[in-house]
Amino acid sequence: MTTDTIDEALAGRLELIGLPRGSYAVKPHDRLRRVIAQRMTESARDIPHFPLGMEIGLDALLAARAAHNGGEGAARVSVNDLVVKAAALALIEVPEANVSYVPEGMLQHAHADVAVAVAIKGGLMTPIVREAEGKSVTAIAAELKDLADRAQRFRLQPDEYTGGTFTVSNLGMFGVTSFGSIINPPQAAILSVGAARTRPVLRDGALAEEQVMTVTLTCDHRALDGATGARWLKAFRALIEAPARLFEGAGA
Incomplete structure (x- = not known):
């Protein structure tokens, strides 16, 4: 089939759904988009997905992060770095969640290899x-910065983005407050993280505010x-709301 024939065939199909010729441009899929699709x-077809949502208080985490980042010579960490660390520790605490399903049996992972969704061109x-x-949260921060930078430049090696036992996807920086993600096989779960927001609470009989996600x-x-x-x-919530363990060994 020639390119012209393919274009004509596509145009004919699109006309049938009400898209007239000249009302769109066709941008061919590159290899990355084909693989993602x-x-x-x-994943959506073969894996039975179900979501569980939870609100988590952030006041203690944000205060601990500010204190750490404000230290003299401190290596700065982001909320996402802390989420990755908390996810890893929670996977070790609840090993039944650190698994992968294969037809032959359940794979029980020895370590928490946490993937992080990075938007690239x-x-x-x-x-x-x-x-x-x-790993300390400062080590995680440095590693994620390097990995994200090389991902943007398509410089990652296959073993740096394949496998993993769990994924974190954070759209909070875009103002998204809540969303669900499609599982990244062969993993058994993915955590979708929304933006921090303020909500009113009662403390000791008085109205106050707290940050939650x-x-x-x-x-x-x-x-x-x-x-x-x-x-x-x-x-995971216990680690975020009482974050001292996340900073153990963080240093400067």
């Missing part, structure tokens, strides 16, 4: 922080049941 279609990549549970854990129901996902979220 294939993997996400397979024309698509998305998920570079991985390997064994994140054993909504997270959504999307689970593979072949590997995780609702109670397991809920236990993981509970462990």
Whole structure:
């Protein structure tokens, strides 16, 4: 089939759904977009997804982060760096969530290899922080900065973005407050992180404000049941709301 024939065939199909010729331009898919489309279609089709949402208080985390970043000579960390560290520790605390389903059995992962969704030109990549549970949050911050920078320049090696045991996707910087994500196979779960927002609360009988974020854990129901996902979220929330453990070994 020639290019002209393909274009004519496409134009004919689009006319049938009410898109007249000349009302659009066709931009051919590049290799990255084809791979993303294939993997996400397979995931949505073959994996039984279910979401679990939770609101998490951020006041203690934001205060601890400000104190750390304000230290003399301190290596700065972001909220996302802390989320990655908390996700890794929660996976170790709830190992039943750190698994992958394969037809032959359940893979129990020894480490928390946390992938982080990074928007790049024309698509998305998920570079991985390997064994994140054993790394300081400052080490995670430095590694993520390097991985994200090389992802933008298409300089990652395949072993730096394939595999992983869990993914974090954060759209809070765009003002998105709540969303769900499609699972990144062969992982069994992905955490979607929304923007921080202020809500009123009662403290000691007086009206006050607190910062919260909504997270959504999307689970593979072949590997995780609702109670397991809920236990993981509970462990994750405890680490975010009492963040001292996240800064252990962080140094400057």
